[in-house]
Amino acid sequence: MQNLWDISQPVAPGTPVFPGDTPYQQQWAAKLGPGCPVNVSTLTLSPHVGAHADAPLHYDPEGASIGLVDLAPYLGRCRVIHAIARGPLVTWEHIAHAVHDLPPRVLVRTYARMPVDRWDPMLTAYAPETIERLADAGVRLVGIDTASIDPAESKTLDSHQVIRRRNLRVLENLVLDDVPEGDYELIALPLKLMTADASPVRAVLRSLPPP
Template structure:
């Protein structure tokens, strides 16, 4: 089998929203300590991460209580690299993904904005009608290859987040799909178990059981 690590590495100069990660050296062998120990200051939504319903809905499910069944299992990577605008319901219909529980959208973000260290002025996101399509079709997890699944033009109203998280659909963001061909895989996405948190950074992999 072949394993694709779709997780962004976390470091102080990485692509970020808000504050950059900070690393403090607590102990080091070079300084005569018994071991190397670091302390990291990072947000729950740093790097590749999962948004829990509690991110936008007070009292909704936090990340430590979301179902692992939604984050582990068959997934489809959909080729949306031909789009120059946000993914719409019509695009999802055309992709033939109705009935899928876990969908990852591979866009031009993977080879472009995702590789930069500063937030881009625009990126490919998910249109609100596509978010409604996802809910109507019983999708449990939707992923995309950028800081946020929200359209760059809707980061004040956050329409797609409200639709998705308000209906308990998990969102995987910052999935690096550049080296992943469209197709079917097994997704293993395990966010840190941060008690009561609105989301968490995660290690996410795609497994191709027939790959070499």
């Protein structure tokens, strides 16, 4: 029996978003009752709420929307690496213990417990040099358990620009609290939103079958 880890942040009213971004809201367009056989909701949200995949369009004016990106990076073998409470940036030294024979996807855990109920202005991000070295090692997707691969106050988005230049994909706001270091199968498919700059994902990890 394969184990399954749900690494998606809960999405509901009150789920934290980047300051100034659109929070999750839900209204009822129809409700069960006399003359109405169903409940139908209307959702208003940023595509960056909860666990999500950034599209190249998010950080490149000529980049592809999330509905046009190849799905292959979001599905397959990945490695979870712990770099818990190591400061503002994940450097190569923080993950060097686990970079031997890397699979094409790397997810880094920085929190002991992810703050799913509040915005963290001191979130840990990737050092751009770390992403460069991961790309050099053949990694095609990077993920993190914070809201951004760049510091919250960054205006230059240096790590996003490495992602753009090296044609990598990114997952943010993952919940890795209960996931041991090691290799897994990642399943985190974005929605086919043809004009959007990101998409929520239901991100899960499955244990790999025995060799």
